Amino acid sequence: xxxxxxxxxxxxxxxxxxxxxxxxxxxxxxxxxxxxxxxxxxxxxxxxxxxxxxxxxxxxxxxxxxxxxxxxxxxxxxxxxxxxxxxxxxxxxxxxxxxxxxxxxxxxxxxxxxxxxxxxxxxxxxxxxxxxxxxxxxxxxxxxxxxxxxxxxxxxxxxxxxxxxxxxxxxxxxxxxxxxxxxxxxxxxxxxxxxxxxxxxxxxxxxxxxxxxxxxxxxxxxxxxxxxxxxxxxxxxxxxxxxxxxxxxxxxxxxxxxxxxxxxxxxxxxxxxxxxxxxxxxxxxxxxxxxxxxxxxxxxxxxxxxxxxxxxxxxxxxxxxxxxxxxxxxxxxxxxxxxxxxxxxxxxxxxxxxxxxxxxxxxxxxxxxxxxxxxxxxxxxxxxxxxxxxxxxxxxxxxxxxxxxxxxxxxxxxxxxxxxxxxxxxxxxxxxxxxxxxxxxxxxxxxxxxxxxxxxxxxxxxxxxxxxxxxxxxxxxxxxxxxxxxxxxxxxxxxxxxxxxxxxxxxxxxxxxxxxxxxxxxxxxxx
Numbered sequence: 001x002x003x004x005x006x007x008x009x010x011x012x013x014x015x016x017x018x019x020x021x022x023x024x025x026x027x028x029x030x031x032x033x034x035x036x037x038x039x040x041x042x043x044x045x046x047x048x049x050x051x052x053x054x055x056x057x058x059x060x061x062x063x064x065x066x067x068x069x070x071x072x073x074x075x076x077x078x079x080x081x082x083x084x085x086x087x088x089x090x091x092x093x094x095x096x097x098x099x100x101x102x103x104x105x106x107x108x109x110x111x112x113x114x115x116x117x118x119x120x121x122x123x124x125x126x127x128x129x130x131x132x133x134x135x136x137x138x139x140x141x142x143x144x145x146x147x148x149x150x151x152x153x154x155x156x157x158x159x160x161x162x163x164x165x166x167x168x169x170x171x172x173x174x175x176x177x178x179x180x181x182x183x184x185x186x187x188x189x190x191x192x193x194x195x196x197x198x199x200x201x202x203x204x205x206x207x208x209x210x211x212x213x214x215x216x217x218x219x220x221x222x223x224x225x226x227x228x229x230x231x232x233x234x235x236x237x238x239x240x241x242x243x244x245x246x247x248x249x250x251x252x253x254x255x256x257x258x259x260x261x262x263x264x265x266x267x268x269x270x271x272x273x274x275x276x277x278x279x280x281x282x283x284x285x286x287x288x289x290x291x292x293x294x295x296x297x298x299x300x301x302x303x304x305x306x307x308x309x310x311x312x313x314x315x316x317x318x319x320x321x322x323x324x325x326x327x328x329x330x331x332x333x334x335x336x337x338x339x340x341x342x343x344x345x346x347x348x349x350x351x352x353x354x355x356x357x358x359x360x361x362x363x364x365x366x367x368x369x370x371x372x373x374x375x376x377x378x379x380x381x382x383x384x385x386x387x388x389x390x391x392x393x394x395x396x397x398x399x400x401x402x403x404x405x406x407x408x409x410x411x412x413x414x415x416x417x418x419x420x421x422x423x424x425x426x427x428x429x430x431x432x433x434x435x436x437x438x439x440x441x442x443x444x445x446x447x448x449x450x451x452x453x454x455x456x457x458x459x460x461x462x463x464x465x466x467x468x469x470x471x472x473x474x475x476x477x478x479x480x481x482x483x484x485x486x487x488x489x490x491x492x493x494x495x496x497x498x499x500x501x502x503x504x505x506x507x508x509x510x511x512x513x514x515x516x517x518x519x520x521x522x523x524x525x526x527x
Contacts, residue, residue: 018157020359022143034140043095045164074102079130081109081249088130098174107180109223111289113395116149134260134286149392151361192398193234196405210236213408214279218243218270220259221250222287261293274303283400291382292396296418309339312378323350328372335379337497341431430509433499443487443494449527459516
């Protein structure tokens with residue numbers, strides 16, 4: 001039957017839809033799961049939309065735009081190492097080819113950020129990555145990038161979903177075999193290592209500094225192991241220690257329950273490797289290597305992982321110089337659920353600070369209406385775009401290289417990244433944060449109950465409740481206290497993003513944050 005049609009006595013079948021970062025769903029036979037049939041439908045819809053959109057831009061008929069005098073539309077298709085990824089990637093590539101596109105199919109599992117990088121590097125019209133990022137092993141997904149290297153925006157997603165529903169017979173969608181291209185990883189690594197390449201005059205000093213830095217890293221059974229190893233070696237870091245039990249791709253993720261560096265216990269093996277080799281910097285990539293968590297050695301010689309809201313503002317101070325005038329201010333972007341620290345830093349340094357909804361499809365486009373250039377973006381979930389001119393998305397490999405290069409320079413001065421973070425907090429105050437995640441079958445209902453009965457006080461402060469201005473959620477805020485609640489874009493849960501801001505009193509900030517967390521948990525239990 002035609003997808004999207006309702007017959008008497010039958011309910012409308014559920015379908016795959018775009019979320020915060022592409023489509024993600026368990027692998028299975030249903031219409032709302034990842035399988036070859038649904039990947040065929042989705043790709044046919046994406047191809048039709050691209051032909052229509054680019055045909056309008058060229059003032060051509062959609063059919064003519066695919067094979068016009070300007071040449072055929074060109075796309076790249078890549079994939080991660082999850083179950084089904086190679087078959088789904090081949091399906092997508094063959095459907096694009098059957099629609100008349102010139103297709104570049106990557107030959108092996110690779111980091112997600114290679115797709116937006118390759119789009120810009122070759123001037124392609126679009127790209128697709130088959131990945132479920134850090135979701136559990138049962139999941140896979142489908143992520144689309146456009147000619148600017150950025151992910152689809154919400155309006156494009158709705159238009160494509162409408163075209164997908166028009167694909168009534170997936171078995172009749174034309175497919176043409178596509179031969180994989182050569183490996184593109186080396187070229188990507190060359191580009192990102194150039195970002196931290198020293199000048200000829202500094203070469204000897206920098207090489208010595210980097211050779212003295214010890215780095216431990218994990219790819220969490222994903223595709224980042226080979227890329228991270230090659231990137232660190234190419235950049236001159238000689239003492240590198242991978243977590244071998246997690247180094248090679250394994251779609252079962254056998255050593256972790258949930259392959260997300262933010263989850264408790266996920267970095268335990270990394271911390272163990274760091275202790276064994278007494279390293280200076282720790283790197284944890286998610287399975288598709290676009291997210292990166294950084295760890296540091298503490299004053300007592302142990303190690304801890306930095307939160308995304310610590311790493312993001314810290315790297316911004318390294319990568320974005322103060323603006324002294326003489327043109328539009330550089331634009332820095334974060335999400336509404338991230339720390340307010342970047343906003344405070346931006347106000348002092350003259351940056352054009354912007355906020356967006358969660359998801360890099362929104363962060364990257366938050367600067368489109370601004371006169372200045374987007375130079376840095378991050379969100380609290382360990383996602384950082386340190387070089388958006390090169391990769392218009394989060395890039396875990398580039399983030400790790402920038403952090404290691406800075407750490408090597410600091411080590412030569414007897415300092416650490418943690419010293420820099422401490423100096424930041426002494427200047428701007430302590431911004432301590434955490435999350436409370438509530439798994440529920442009805443997150444929207446729980447959010448509605450919170451709207452109906454917001455608290456009047458939290459952590460000793462009078463609270464004001466307001467709906468978020470740019471996304472569906474609620475903000476509970478008071479003097480130095482912030483609790484933002486929103487439903488997850490990829491899972492059935494309601495998430496609270498908590499933050500307290502105090503002057504330089506780490507112990508007091510942590511005590512108030514713990515009080516805020518406990519009171520939010522009691523609040524949720526009462527709804």
